[in-house]
Amino acid sequence: MTLSKSVASKTALQSQAFSELGANSSAILERIRETRRPVALRHEGHDVAVVVDIDSYQSLLDELHLLRDVQAGLADVEAGRVIPHEEVRELLKKRYAE
Secondary structure, three states: OOOOOOHHHHOOOEEEEHHHHHHHHHHHHHHHHHHOOOEEEEEOOEEEEEEOOHHHHHHHHHHHHHHHHHHHHHHHHHOOOOOOHHHHHHHHHHHHOO
């Protein structure tokens, strides 16, 4: 997905004028906390930023890291940097044998 001049019109985001942020910041932040839905901030008719609650942000970061790990793993498979399951199993048995 490409973010463009009007994110809110293409998604379920609510859009809020940046100039209203100062006067209504508590209400906007409370709405974001309660609904866990992001709000796009609009400046001069264009969405310029998105505000999300901290838990949603952390979840996005976690998902991004997981997807990067999966992508790295797939690249390893394509490059032949793999070890057969049985070989790994034997290595782990030796390493953690009591």
